[in-house]
Amino acid sequence: MAKVCADSICKIELLRALSPEVRDCLLSRARTRDVKRGETLSWQGDRAETLKIVTRGWVKLFRVSEEGHEAVVNTLGHGQSFDEVPALLGGESAVSAEAITDATVLMLNLSDICSCTNARAELSQAVLSAAQIHMNSMTNQIEGLKIKTATQRLGEFLLQQSGEHDGLRSFVLPFGKVVLAGMLGMKPESLSRAFSRLKDVGVCSAGGRVEINDPATLRDWMLQQSIR
Amino acid sequence: MAKVCADSICKIELLRALSPEVRDCLLSRARTRDVKRGETLSWQGDRAETLKIVTRGWVKLFRVSEEGHEAVVNTLGHGQSFDEVPALLGGESAVSAEAITDATVLMLNLSDICSCTNARAELSQAVLSAAQIHMNSMTNQIEGLKIKTATQRLGEFLLQQSGEHDGLRSFVLPFGKVVLAGMLGMKPESLSRAFSRLKDVGVCSAGGRVEINDPATLRDWMLQQSIR
Numbered sequence: 309m310a311k312v313c314a315d316s317i318c319k320i321e322l323l324r325a326l327s328p329e330v331r332d333c334l335l336s337r338a339r340t341r342d343v344k345r346g347e348t349l350s351w352q353g354d355r356a357e358t359l360k361i362v363t364r365g366w367v368k369l370f371r372v373s374e375e376g377h378e379a380v381v382n383t384l385g386h387g388q389s390f391d392e393v394p395a396l397l398g399g400e401s402a403v404s405a406e407a408i409t410d411a412t413v414l415m416l417n418l419s420d421i422c423s424c425t426n427a428r429a430e431l432s433q434a435v436l437s438a439a440q441i442h443m444n445s446m447t448n449q450i451e452g453l454k455i456k457t458a459t460q461r462l463g464e465f466l467l468q469q470s471g472e473h474d475g476l477r478s479f480v481l482p483f484g485k486v487v488l489a490g491m492l493g494m495k496p497e498s499l500s501r502a503f504s505r506l507k508d509v510g511v512c513s514a515g516g517r518v519e520i521n522d523p524a525t526l527r528d529w530m531l532q533q534s535i536r
Numbered sequence: 537m538a539k540v541c542a543d544s545i546c547k548i549e550l551l552r553a554l555s556p557e558v559r560d561c562l563l564s565r566a567r568t569r570d571v572k573r574g575e576t577l578s579w580q581g582d583r584a585e586t587l588k589i590v591t592r593g594w595v596k597l598f599r600v601s602e603e604g605h606e607a608v609v610n611t612l613g614h615g616q617s618f619d620e621v622p623a624l625l626g627g628e629s630a631v632s633a634e635a636i637t638d639a640t641v642l643m644l645n646l647s648d649i650c651s652c653t654n655a656r657a658e659l660s661q662a663v664l665s666a667a668q669i670h671m672n673s674m675t676n677q678i679e680g681l682k683i684k685t686a687t688q689r690l691g692e693f694l695l696q697q698s699g700e701h702d703g704l705r706s707f708v709l710p711f712g713k714v715v716l717a718g719m720l721g722m723k724p725e726s727l728s729r730a731f732s733r734l735k736d737v738g739v740c741s742a743g744g745r746v747e748i749n750d751p752a753t754l755r756d757w758m759l760q761q762s763i764r
Contacts, residue, residue, distance in 0.1 A: 371675065371679045373679060373683055373684070374759060375758075375759055375761060377683045378683070379678065379679040379682045379683040380682070381675055381678050381679065393664055393667060393668045393671065394668065396664065397661070397664055397665065397668065399668060402671060402672050402675050403675060428657075429656075429657065429660070432657070432660040432661070432664065433625070433660070435664065436621055436624065436625055436660065436663065436664060436667065437625065439621060439664065439667040439668075439671065440621045440622065440625065440627060440667075442671060443621065443630060443667065443670060443671060443674065444630050446671065446674040446675070446678060447599065447609055447630050447631060447674070449678055450607065450609050450674060450677055450678060450681065451599045451601060451607040451609065453678065453681040453682065453721060454607045454608070454681065454718070454721035455601055455605045455606070455607040456601070490682070493681060493682035493683075530603075531602060531603055533603065
């Protein structure tokens with residue numbers, strides 16, 4: 309694993325936060341796992357033995373409610389991690405994880421920790437930073453679910469995907485519309501209606517391809533929306 | 537502050553996780569703040585200088601969206617803490633905090649850390665545990681907002697408040713219905729409709745008092761609800 313650090317893996321924020329010694333030591337004991345779309349990586353309630361970082365493709369985190377319904381909690385792409393805190397403290401995963409495209413995941417065992425000086429303190433710091441990022445992202449998501457309409461949530465997701473620059477933007481959705489609807493907290497038919505509404509502000513969608521005529525127009529429209 | 541540890545403060549989970557030396561040292565430098573209902577404790581985006589623990593009354597955490605709408609992110613009662621990670625890492629608060637009843641908050645300065653052995657390591661561990669609890673609670677909230685109806689979310693909140701035991705349960709809502717509606721992600725008029733619907737399963741509400749005729753009946757009803 310040592311030479312993977314020559315490529316994009318070392319640019320991942322969580323790993324950049326570590327000293328080269330601790331990072332190389334951790335990576336030398338890491339495993340990578342290639343999974344097919346639809347394959348489950350880990351289950352809610354299982355002991356989280358590793359911190360996991362997505363290095364290719366997309367993974368959804370989900371929960372199944374007591375009533376048997378699935379809620380997509382988040383979707384993670386390149387460089388995004390999960391199970392950090394339980395991997396460090398020895399707890400259980402709060403969510404299940406499934407590949408929603410073919411994907412590769414780097415699995416880091418934090419308890420089998422190397423003897424480098426400061427490894428534990430560095431990892432605590434890196435995991436705390438990752439926890440902070442997750443909490444901010446979840447707070448954004450809760451804010452959106454509570455006070456934004458489904459169409460506003462779709463508009464925000466599309467602006468993020470487009471990179472938020474101005475001028476015509478065209479891109480392919482990273483995963484299917486059923487997962488996207490679940491991620492945004494709506495049924496697939498509501499997602500279709502939300503896409504229809506966004507046509508008026510220059511958003512076209514055909515198959516998995518989306519074109520935003522002018523992101524500035526879309527942003528202005530979103531700011532004018534009133535509370536649902 | 538040393539003798540406060542004789543009372544309920546030392547039973548607070550985050551403080552129990554510390555050794556007596558580190559806890560006493562931290563508490564000896566703590567400040568308490570009494571606030572009136574409606575008073576703001578801290579602002580989103582400000583540097584979080586202290587970890588805060590609610591020791592009396594209730595506090596809401598909220599965000600104001602770009603469009604100017606308020607989203608209640610959480611409501612915290614006795615023993616619940618916030619701003620743990622930014623207080624330790626020196627970051628900004630992700631939320632604003634306001635007292636929704638008269639309240640007392642214990643403010644702990646983690647950066648002005650005492651010279652006890654292991655203080656930093658113990659605090660990191662305690663803050664990581666607190667972060668895990670927050671993430672689990674936010675994951676539950678996201679799951680509820682995505683796949684449960686407003687009435688189901690109200691039913692769950694009432695069961696939590698009732699202590700979930702069987703037999704007639706009667707209790708007073710801890711804060712007003714406008715905050716409760718915001719917390720559950722609905723408008724006040726939707727909250728009234730949700731209370732009306734729950735009458736059929738034995739939930740009566742008058743003023744701030746709620747009676748659940750039989751929590752088991754309410755739980756059964758919730759399990760039978762289909763996805764919204």
